[in-house]
Amino acid sequence: MKSLRRDVSSNPQAANVTSKVFVRSTKSGKVQKIVRELYLRQDIPCSSKLCSICPSVAPADASGKIAPFVLSDRPAGTKAFPHGHYLVPDTNALLNGMDLFEHTGAFYDVIILQTVLEELRNQSLPLYNRLLSLIKTDEKRFYLFFNEFRLETHVRRGPEESINDRNDRAVRTVAGWYEEHLRASAKKGKKEKSVPAMVVITDDKDSIRKAKAENVTAVSLSDYVAGLEDSEKLLDMISEAREARDSKGSARGELFYPEYYSMSKLMTGLRAGNLHQGVFNVSPYNYLEGSVKVPAFDKPLLILGRDNSNRAITGDVVAIEVLPKDQWKSPSTKIVDEEAVTKNDNPDTDETEAIVTDRERKALQEEVKQAHGKHSEGKPQPTAKVVGVIKRNWRQYVGHVDSNSTASQAASGRRQQTVFVLPMEKRVPKIRVHTRQAGHLLGQRILVTIDSWDRDSRYPTGHYIRSLGELETKGAETEALLLEYDVQYKPFPKSVLDCLPAEGHDWRVPTSKEHKGWNGRRDLRDLLICSIDPPGCQDIDDALHARALPNGNFEVGVHIADVSHFVKPNNAMDLEASVRGTTVYLVDKRIDMLPHLLGTDLCSLKPYVERYAFSVIWEVTPNAEIVSSDFTKSVIRSREAFSYEQAQLRIDDASQNDELTESMRNLLRFSKVLRQKRYDAGALNLASPEVRIEAGDEAGDPLTDVKTKAMLETNSLVEEFMLLANITVATKIYESFSQTALLRRHATPPPQNFEDLINQLSKKRNMELDVSSSAALASSLDRCVDPKNPFFNTLVRILATRCMTSAEYFCAGAHAESEFRHYGLASPIYTHFTSPIRRYADLLVHRQLASAIGYEGEDGHAVIEGVSTRGKLEDICRNINYRHRNAQFAGRASIEYYVGQALKARGEKMAGGGTDTGIEEEGYVMRVFENGVVVFVPRFGIEGVVRLEDFVLPGESGVYSVGERRELAVHRTTEFDSEEYTLRVEEKGHSEKERGVNVELFQKVKVNVSSVKEEGRGAGKRRVRILITG
């Protein structure tokens, strides 16, 4: 029997057709062999401005233009490559050194291979996105070269060749081809220009060796960086992940953490319901205690201890396994601070580390004891352990170097050493960082990132990115805050500013009504419109008017800045605004969503000038019943811009009887009716600990700037009408866009969220909280009054607010209509319409409303982009929800920082005349732990942990320094009753009644607030210290 095989290689077409074969596993469990045909071409340009060949062959677009070439004709040189060089990094170089490639000091003219980009996407999506944005920017001159499609650079995988080897070969092939190509082009152009060197950057030793054989220049990333200026700083920016893996390898036997399950095991478990997936969240009071909320259970599962949390960092999406019942515990009643427990760890000596130090073990033991106690509330809760990480959500962390971890000779030496970086975010463990500039970094706010957390390391390993400046300097701290909350604070790029009207500040509403700007606009310039805002407000979003109608009813109008007129969908400004999502207000700084020109001038409804607006106009009966509502684009002229106080004064001033004041009085009257109606429907009056800071003059006591927000009637006047406008608009856009209307909902909180609070209230105050509905909750909250303690009610409201879920933007199609409810406002439907200058959601709603009322825009065709695609809207919702939350956090953190600084300034002033005695204030106990309490100080809107040492016991002589106080802690014992929420602190051996201090939940305590420098750890960290003095 004979057999013959057809010979394929004789096919002349075979050379430029090839295929790519891989296996694809789909989500539904299908496994497919995928074959993609590749047609190789020769017209993919090298994109070097030196090249004289490619411009003639590069493919042109429809208008006959070819894409501009990226790579410089005069690339920068280094010592090793004096004639300039182009970089060709491989995937690992990018994985390990993305921060370097983003650095503005070096790494220009980089050729990114398609092969490398694809490999990077498989390995790390965040890095892939960062690389893409690098390629998009012009200034770094990154060129994405489609090497797989170019005949000369396509590499066929050999038999027995691994994918990695093949890809490395592809990198070398490209480098070789570029060199040859540029040389050929130089020869053709007869210019005796020297051809830049092509430098392959790879950390693969084998690849470097092969490159040598193939006559291609290849260096490792660290070798290359070492040859650059400022190399020490740059070397620190290389990721440690790879290095750690290489150096340790299999040699190190001791593994502290259990191994993660394999991906397939995780998937099997998750699908079968044996494992659960959720976001890992660390308790802010106890770094050893985490929780994961999973859909399968009502309450979050507890994760106790480092070995159970198994290298998960707060924010990671993890897979967890429920532990057997005998390991169930109650949540901790102790404050455990990482710094305090582990401050003596040495970053260099891995060998002696155990995964759980004795100290930590002790801390846990006590918890277990607690759990096994008699308490009813403290009955054991299900615990779980982390068995795998589905998605790391590591970001860049702001922190500072723990001075204890630097070697003593640090300041002098330039050698590399390992230090701990303590992140600002307490819930993130300290990060081990290798640095050559330890001495220099001490006392600086620095930005670091986590690279890896291996089983043999107790702490994650990361690397330094950059320094923000000295600790406690305003610039560094503000930037730290913005970075920590992921606020986009860079100035607007030119492409965004180009979208502004060319007239700039001279832009005016066109005088001629024939002008296209008047298309579809109503002329409301005759109405007596005014705006009421906080003092000093520049971005005036809203203005109001009210006037009597001949039929006895009233016409009430809310006029909102017409931002959507200036921000057209999908231009650079719109995209930037959608990324920023919201304006962020810090104490002394505002990070705008839209460029200054729009926010504070063209859109802002400033008084005495004509402005475009989007108006909602109602006809209401004298009893504030709404007869009809109308929406229109308009032109208005605000008569006056009041502050809340001014408006209040004017309304109260009986001598003022002009039309404007009358209209304001009408508005106020209506607002009161509306407000009452809302409360009757069950709207909640919630409280959050807010203070506002009015930056006053430098001379006075800085603390006088700290003011709790005063509620004037005029505040609620504006608020009521804004709510009404939002609700009216929400109804309208939902009518028109049943799937894509952008709405805002506040989910009804599950009753179990309130369990603790209900328990505490009934125990301590014999009060009841009815959480069956928002109306019931509102009325039961009203009953929670302590006649002796007027603040008690606010405190309860603050605590109740924390039990609720946060409100969110969503797309109408994403939820059933019954889920649209806004719980807090007791409104069946709600959206944000009234602040388009500072919120992107409002801007979108404006567009939707414009489309809903058939507004056709200036040029006659409606702009409904961004209104109709639900997928895109959902992405936007996700982003603005996230930005919104972060903006709130950032604002609060900023106030906290300001209060701290004010206290510090005051302390320093006082210190001139003696010691810093702090400031006496009233505080309220919000939470009781076994070894401390959390106290809220309404005057400053801050809450702080009061540890054992910070209790001033009777008979104690005055105020000690921080260091002295720390000593006290070990001499103290506590009696903690978790059922009664009481804590008694006394000195060891002195159990006489009068020598101890008793505190209980909700108790009003006298506190001494001051800002102190942390001693002992010497990092210059500052915290607000609260002493309980009685």
Next chain:
Amino acid sequence: MSNQRQASSASQVPHLSPAELSYLYTSLSLPKSSIRPDGRSPTQFRPLTAETNILPGTNGSARVGFADGTQAIVGVKAEVEKTVLSNETVDARSEFGISEDRGEQEGSAAVGGHGSWVQMSIEIPGFRDDDALPVFLSEMMRESLVGAVGSAEASDMTGGLKGRLVINKRWHWRLYIDVLLLSQPLSYPLPLLSLTTHLALLSTKLPKLKSQGEEDPFFDDDWAVAEYLYPRVSLSSAKHSARSPFVRPPVTLLVISVGENIIFDPNREEIAVADAVLAISITRDSEAGNLKLLSIRTVDPPSRLTQPGIPNSENVNMLGAVASTEDVAVLNPATGEEEVPGVWRPRRGGVKRSVIAEMVKTVLKKGGVGEEVLEGLEGVEVS
């Protein structure tokens, strides 16, 4: 009716006259030295061309073309599928405390595989897919493929396909074997299709499994590391035993008997005069390299349907013209029927035990036809 015949007896009855049939029969049945119309020896196969992996989108594929112009393509596609165990019955049983034998049996189905996991479809030009021929052919080939483990002995994983499809207790591969005959079925297409299927299965690769044990399967996305369904022995061990006797898919051979002669790979004319047509499926035993018989199927010989020749003695036209001695009926040693030499009589289909035994022996013996075929197929470079 004629379509029926076609379908059941596989290939069209060639339009040969009784005299031609008789001539053919006589020359083929010459004792010990049959003379075939194309001059082949009784065990010689027609030359063929073969190549594998011709369809990039499949897990494995092959094309075989015989010199007479018949060609077939086979593509094998694999799909992951959940093994459905009737959990309820298991639960019910354990509740009622019924003996666990059946549970074990069921477990063994999960371990040993199930015949329905291999799906075969054959497309032959001019036939509907529910015609008897394609259905019969596919069942005949599928049976030997999956049936190789028939006895469910643990050691008997040899050529058995279904056992190879088990991923773990809860998951398995489902295999779709699509057979396409490109030309008209000039001769009975079984050998062609079987050889092509064999080669296609030989070249079939499944993605490499990354998960372990009872986990949901999870595969390596690199096709280059995909593993052969019928794994190759490593090169080093192949050197030890010159021709590596690795496990292979079964092959079905078509054998006919004419008189006492046994003829392999019959062409259309040869089948037309066969006394018996047998499809013999063989595979190679795992270690020893011995061949193993998997199944024997008799195929209805088309010779049954031919027109008989008329002996001179019965021919009215010839009445009295010929001496009656020439017409003496002789007993055919193979069939035990009385025949007049040179006069065609349709075969009745019966065949003697000894002939069948001889057929099987010729296939299975060392250096026999079976080994030759398998070696020949090994010669096809599977890439």
